[in-house]
Amino acid sequence: MSTGSNKPVVVIEDSVISNNVKELKSMAEVITMSPYAGVDKWIIAVKDAVAVIDRKMRLSKEVLDAAPALKLIARTGIGVDETRIDLNEVRRRNIVVTYNPGINSDSVAELTVMLALSIYRKLFILNRYVREAKWAEGQSNLGNQIKGKAWGFIGFGNAGTHVANIVKSFGCSINAYDPYLNKQAIVERGGNPLELDALLRQCDIISIHVPLMDSTKHLIGERELNLMKKDAILINVSRGGIVDDTALYRALKGGKLRGAGLDTLEDEPIHVTNPLLTMDNVIITPHIGGSTHEAVIAGAELAVNEVVRLLKGEKPLSPYKL
Structure with a gap:
């Protein structure tokens, strides 16, 4: 006033x-x-x-x-x-x-890559082992490298292309689905254009970079999660609601995915009873992807x-x- x-x-x-x-x-x-x-x-x-x-x-x-x-x-x-x-x-x-x-594309891109690397190398699990004086257990809990992995982008605008420029240096192949870009535009930005279902089936890492609107609400639900590779990971640094969090939990609980990195959720701030918090293969940050x-x-x-x-x-x- x-x-x-x-x-x-x-x-x-x-x-x-x-x-x-x-x-x-x-x-x-x-x-x-x-x-x-x-x-x-x-x-x-x-x-x-x-x-x-x-x-x-x-x-x-x-x-x-x-x-x-x-x-x-x-x-x-x-x-x-x-x-x-x-x-x-x-x-x-x-x-x-x-x-x-x-x-904030650089900031979002850096967090996206960090989440993927942290899941693949089991960073937070290993850190906990060290803090619990379980050194040997940590040494035997090996992760994987992302070199040679197929990275799939849902949305290939500013943030998506920034991520792509980074992960190319890791030796990842770049694949993209973007309903607002034609195939030639995706190619010019350094990506291999794929339809959404093909992207989900073929890629090891899926990262989301689209806005939340009616057409993207629960874009990734039970059907889409079932299309993904069993050892794939999902990264959402865009908006909560694009991923059906309940379906994601069921997929992770059922061993259908390697893990997930989430900077956004359907309900924010997250409630302490959210079952995603019980998963060792899920990393959740408090919607700070663009906040450096x-x-x-x-x-x-x-x-x-x-x-x-x-x-x-x-x-x-x-x-x-x-």
């Missing part, structure tokens, strides 16, 4: 780290909010806001309804979907949404700049096509 100044009000998450906030504060009354403060407090905060800089908070219809003056939502990252914003309400009110495609210091700062500075442009009457640089 405004403190009564005549400046326009901008709400910014407290997790947004930017070197150009000073310029924004010279132009606007800036209200800092925790993304975990709760809907009731956000409703109060956005009452007079013309812009919101959003990183983690989900801007629901309830929150948006409380912000009649809102003109811009500046996302610090690449994600613009229903897990972040009520898109129907945004469209109805013609609220501009900006985002930063590719800003470098990526967070770069994305925040671009988001702040979009708000500054709004206040100056300038057009946005990177509007999301709603």
